[in-house]
Amino acid sequence: MLRIKKNDTVVVLTGKDKGKKGVVIDISLKKGKVKVRGVAIVTRHVKAKKQGDVSAIKKEEGYIDCSNVMPVCPKTGEPTRVNFINSKDNRKVRASNTSKESF
Secondary structure (H helix, E strand, O other): OOOOOOOOEEEEOOOOOOOOEEEEEEEEOOOOEEEEOOOOEEEEEEOOOOOOOOOEEEEEEOEEEHHHEEEEOOOOOOEOOEEEEEOOOOOEEEEEOOOOOEO
8 A cells, every 4th residue: 555645745755855845646556656746847848749739938836756755744734654553443544653644
């Protein structure tokens, strides 16, 4: 089970965007990478494919490794590790390691 999911708030641990917080936009399970809003901005040169299209230079988020981000605890607002606990209805849910609150 993956510890980071789409729409989680995460903080970047390493790299040029170290310390930035953002929301997970996309996850690539095969590569083990995530795309975070406002982090790892890359420049893409888009070529016009059809007549009438406009070529442009676009800035968009790139993928960063899953190990370089850590989820933010909903209670404390600090980065935390994730544990799995059994809920009252016997389901496996993600929980903050520090505050024991489920996400």
